Amino acid sequence: MFMLDQQTLIIHKFDVLFNILIELKSSLNFKLKLVNTNNIEEIQINKNCLIISGEKNPKLNNQISIENYPIDIIKLLEIININFLKHKFNQQNNIKIGKYIVNLNSRVMNKNSEKLSLTEKEAKIIVFLNKSKNPVPIINLQKEVWDHKSKLETHTVETHIYRLRKKIEKKFRDKLFIKSLKDGYKLNA
Numbered sequence: 803m804f805m806l807d808q809q810t811l812i813i814h815k816f817d818v819l820f821n822i823l824i825e826l827k828s829s830l831n832f833k834l835k836l837v838n839t840n841n842i843e844e845i846q847i848n849k850n851c852l853i854i855s856g857e858k859n860p861k862l863n864n865q866i867s868i869e870n871y872p873i874d875i876i877k878l879l880e881i882i883n884i885n886f887l888k889h890k891f892n893q894q895n896n897i898k899i900g901k902y903i904v905n906l907n908s909r910v911m912n913k914n915s916e917k918l919s920l921t922e923k924e925a926k927i928i929v930f931l932n933k934s935k936n937p938v939p940i941i942n943l944q945k946e947v948w949d950h951k952s953k954l955e956t957h958t959v960e961t962h963i964y965r966l967r968k969k970i971e972k973k974f975r976d977k978l979f980i981k982s983l984k985d986g987y988k989l990n991a
Contacts, residue, residue, distance in 0.1 A: 809831070809832040809833065809850045809851075809886055809890075810832060810833040810834070810835055810850060810851045810852075811823070811832050811833070811834055811835070811851075811852050811853075811854065811882060812835045812837055812851055812852070812853040812854070813834065813835065813836050813837070813853075813854050813855075814837050814838075814839075814853055814854065814855035814856070814857075815837075815838055815855060815856055815857070816854060816855065816856050817836065817838075819854065819868075819873070820834065820836040822875060826875070826879075830879075831883070832882070832886060850889070851864060852864050852865070852866055852882060852885050852886065852889070853865045853866070854866050854867075854868060854882075856868075864885070864889065866881060866882065866885055895907045897929065897932060899928065899932050899989060899991045900989075900990075900991030901913055901991075902974075902979075902991070904920070904925065904928055904929070906925060906929070909921070909922065909924075909925045911928070911970075913974050916973060916974060918969060918970065918973040918974065920966075920969075923947060923948075923962055924962065924965075924966045924969075926947045927943065927947055927962060927963065927966060928966075928989070930943065930946050930947055931980065931987055931988065931989045932989055932991070934988070936985070936988070937981075937983040937984075937985035937986035937987060937988040938986045938987050938988065939985060939986040940959045940960070940986060940987075942986070943959045943986075943987070944956070944958070944959055947959075963980055963982075963987060966980065967979065967980050978990045979991075
């Protein structure tokens, strides 16, 4: 089993292409790895990897297919770089929180195939709570999410969290996603 962390292009059973790209290695901004195993699922492909294979595998969602021959290497490198950029962009905008994924661009919270639309404040609350390992006091949420400069007597935070909990409970049947503790709020992820 192979584990790869850096941006890596995995070339599966495509020795000719690998040899061409090795010649260009000094001008590439990603690593290359040739894999000739019969079972492509043995390769642990993470979010920083793309794969080119002579055979299309529907289980791989980060696979680049080559359909036109002869291969235009400049165009291929352009496609590879664009795909790495897309993966990096998506990686930065998707936050995994326990069994949920929150997309910051679309402000959608996913669990399996279920989706919940979030308001901008709700997304900010979840992101801010997710960054803290300890319970977050209301005053910190007021400062960071609402930009309140002084200690105000307001129930804005409590109201937003109450509504957010109700949305999450209704959609995902999860009553414990945001916990109220004596020191503040904490995600139960």
